[in-house]
Amino acid sequence: MSHGWFDEEAGPIVRPYAMTRGRTRGTVDHPLDLIALVTAETGDPDGAAGGVSDLTDRELAPEHAEIMRRCRRTTESVAELATGLDLPVGVVRVLISDLLDAGLVRVSRPVPASQLQDDSTLREVIDGLRAL
Amino acid sequence: MVSGPFERGRSRPADPTALKILVAGAFGVGKTTLVGAVSDIKTLQTEESLTEAGRPVDDIRAVSGKRSTTVAMDFGRITISDSVIVYLFGTPGQERFRFLWDELARGALGALILVDTRRLADSFSVVDFFETRGLPFAVAVNCFDGAIRYPPEQVRRALDLDEDVPVMLCDARERASARDALVAVVEHALHRSARQRSAVS
Numbered sequence: 001m002s003h004g005w006f007d008e009e010a011g012p013i014v015r016p017y018a019m020t021r022g023r024t025r026g027t028v029d030h031p032l033d034l035i036a037l038v039t040a041e042t043g044d045p046d047g048a049a050g051g052v053s054d055l056t057d058r059e060l061a062p063e064h065a066e067i068m069r070r071c072r073r074t075t076e077s078v079a080e081l082a083t084g085l086d087l088p089v090g091v092v093r094v095l096i097s098d099l100l101d102a103g104l105v106r107v108s109r110p111v112p113a114s115q116l117q118d119d120s121t122l123r124e125v126i127d128g129l130r131a132l
Numbered sequence: 133m134v135s136g137p138f139e140r141g142r143s144r145p146a147d148p149t150a151l152k153i154l155v156a157g158a159f160g161v162g163k164t165t166l167v168g169a170v171s172d173i174k175t176l177q178t179e180e181s182l183t184e185a186g187r188p189v190d191d192i193r194a195v196s197g198k199r200s201t202t203v204a205m206d207f208g209r210i211t212i213s214d215s216v217i218v219y220l221f222g223t224p225g226q227e228r229f230r231f232l233w234d235e236l237a238r239g240a241l242g243a244l245i246l247v248d249t250r251r252l253a254d255s256f257s258v259v260d261f262f263e264t265r266g267l268p269f270a271v272a273v274n275c276f277d278g279a280i281r282y283p284p285e286q287v288r289r290a291l292d293l294d295e296d297v298p299v300m301l302c303d304a305r306e307r308a309s310a311r312d313a314l315v316a317v318v319e320h321a322l323h324r325s326a327r328q329r330s331a332v333s
Contacts, residue, residue, distance in 0.1 A: 033239070034176075035150040035219050077150060077219060079207055083174040088202065090179050108147040112239035113321065121149055121216060122241075122322045128212030129318065132170060132311045 017091060019061050024090060026097020034079040034089065037108045038096055040071040060102075063087070063095055071105055152219045153317055154236055155206075156262070157246035158254035159225030162274040162304035164206050166246060167220045169310040171208030178203050180232065203229055220314075233261060242268040242317040246304065249273055249282050252290055259291055268321040270298040272313040296320070 017024065025031070063085060070076055070084055082092040099105045116122065155163045167173050180203050206222035218241075223233050237243070243262050247255040262269040273287055282290075284299040293299065298316040302309045 034221070034236070035152050037147055037150050037217075039147060075148060075217075077209075077217075079176050079219065079221075080174070080209065083176055083207075086177075088177045088179045106147075108150075110150045110152075110239055113151055113241035114239075114325070116149075116325075119322055119325065121151070122318055122325070124216055125151065125212055125218055125241075126315055126318050126322070128216065129170075129210070129218075129311055129315050132210070132307065 019063050019087075020091055020094040023094050026094045026100075032078050032093050032096060032107060033110050035077045035110050037075045037077055037110075038067070038071050038081060038099075038105050039075045039108070040068055040105055041103060060098075061095070064099060067092075067095060067099060068104060146215065148215050148217050150217045150219060151241045152221055152236070152239070153241050153314060154221050154223055154233075154243040154267075155246065156223045156233070156243050156258050156269075157225065158248070158251065158258065161225065161246045161248050161254075162276075163222040163225065163246055166244075166272075166274075166302075166304035166310045166313070167206050167208045167222050169305060169307045170314065171210050171220060173206055173208050176205045176207050178205065178232070180229075203232060205232075227257070230257075230261070237262070237265055237267055240267060242270070242321040244313055244317050245269055245271045246274050246302075247271060247287070247291070248276060248279065249287065250276070250279050252287070255291065259293070268317065268324050270300070270313065270316040270320055272300055272302040272304075272316075274304045275301050296323070 066085055067081055070081060076084070078089065078092060078096065081096070082089045085092060096105065096107065100107055155167055157163050164173065180201060203224055205224055206220075208220045210218040210220065212218055221236050223229075223236055245255065245258055245262065259269075259271075271287065271291065271293065273282070273284065275281060281301065284301060288297070288299045298320050300313060300316060302313045304310055
């Protein structure tokens with residue numbers, strides 16, 4: 001057959017790790033947990049209008065901006081961001097780590113379920129599931 | 133959304149608590165169906181090095197430059213409240229991706245093991261995995277059309293499960309049934325943490 005590949009059949013236009021400039025790990029010591037929650041920092045009082053757009057740092061890729069956009073809307077986990085950006089988890093971990101270094105997001109490391117302070121969270125989960 | 137320019141600078145709300153529940157089981161046992169029954173289902177791509185993931189299986193002689201493979205995993209989000217989010221992860225069923233389960237199991241609230249009575253033996257290693265790691269789990273028998281129904285107690289004996297492990301029949305396609313199976317996992321985790329605390333004090 002001699003037809004070419006078009007659109008999605010052609011595969012990604014950019015190889016995934018090109019957007020991390022070949023880095024497979026970020027600067028954080030431990031890989032970010034799949035359910036670590038990423039929240040946009042709103043520390044800058046004038047940041048409302050600008051956000052990423054007024055960052056002149058050329059190291060920020062469009063994918064960084066997309067992560068910021070999603071996190072400003074709602075807190076998302078590493079796994080959700082990977083799905084939302086349609087990128088492998090490894091790539092998204094590096095991108096989040098960049099944003100963490102730049103002070104643009106904060107990441108809450110999940111508490112292992114066995115170390116929860118009391119039963120109230122689990123009771124809340126049970127009630128919440130029953131209400132589904 | 134209630135946040136706006138005037139909320140800026142006020143004390144920010146605490147970050148939510150994220151918990152995960154694993155939906156485990158042999159290949160083709162209904163994990164994807166169950167996750168999809170209780171949440172929006174998404175597919176997560178992880179890249180794993182081929183030396184670990186595919187050594188016995190993948191023939192890579194024709195693509196000698198290829199060092200990693202993509203593993204797809206189902207996952208879903210259930211927002212319990214502003215402060216609690218539960219994530220469901222469907223563990224990749226194939227034996228060769230078992231090493232991925234370790235990362236998934238770390239810090240997890242518990243696991244639901246789905247089994248198919250027509251090939252119960254496929255579930256032995258899955259049960260072993262969670263027993264060995266001391267992670268609370270419940271077993272749900274996915275009642276496939278046309279499969280003989282066995283009473284839960286018979287399944288418990290066949291899988292050699294402890295007395296306190298919840299075992300139930302379920303239909304992974306039904307939201308209520310899938311939900312009840314997940315509730316059983318969390319209740320079991322709750323009972324166990326209560327027991328451990330009373331044992332310490």
